[in-house]
Amino acid sequence: MQDPNEDTEWNDILRKKGILPPKEPEVTEEALAEMLEQTIQEKQSTEARLGKLSLDELDELEDDEDEAILLEYRRKRIAEMKAEAAISKFGRLVKSVLMTM
Structure with a gap:
C-alpha cells in the first residue's frame, strides 16, 4: 500500500473523494517561530x-x-462504568416454568 501522505495524483483523487483525510499543511519556520x-x-x-x-x-x-x-x-470513570454495563447486557431474561409429570 502506498504512503497516504505522499504527493501523488492517485492520493489527490482519493482526497477529493473523501477516502483519504485532507493533507496536513506543512509547518513553516515562520509559523513555528510565531x-x-x-x-x-x-x-x-x-x-x-x-x-x-x-x-x-x-x-x-x-x-x-x-x-x-x-x-x-469522576466523569470518565462513570462513562467507563456505563460502557461496561452496556456491554454486559445480553438480551432478555425469560422466566420458564418446568412442569413435572
Whole structure:
C-alpha cells in the first residue's frame, strides 16, 4: 500500500473523494517561530499573574484545580462504568416454568 501522505495524483483523487483525510499543511519556520513566541508570552503572563497572588489565593486556586481534576476523573470513570454495563447486557431474561409429570 502506498504512503497516504505522499504527493501523488492517485492520493489527490482519493482526497477529493473523501477516502483519504485532507493533507496536513506543512509547518513553516515562520509559523513555528510565531507559535514559540505565543507560548513564551502565555507562560510569562501566567507566571506574572501567579506571582501577584497571595498565599491564600494560590491555595484556593490549587484547590479549584484539584477539584476540576477529580470531577473530570469522576466523569470518565462513570462513562467507563456505563460502557461496561452496556456491554454486559445480553438480551432478555425469560422466566420458564418446568412442569413435572
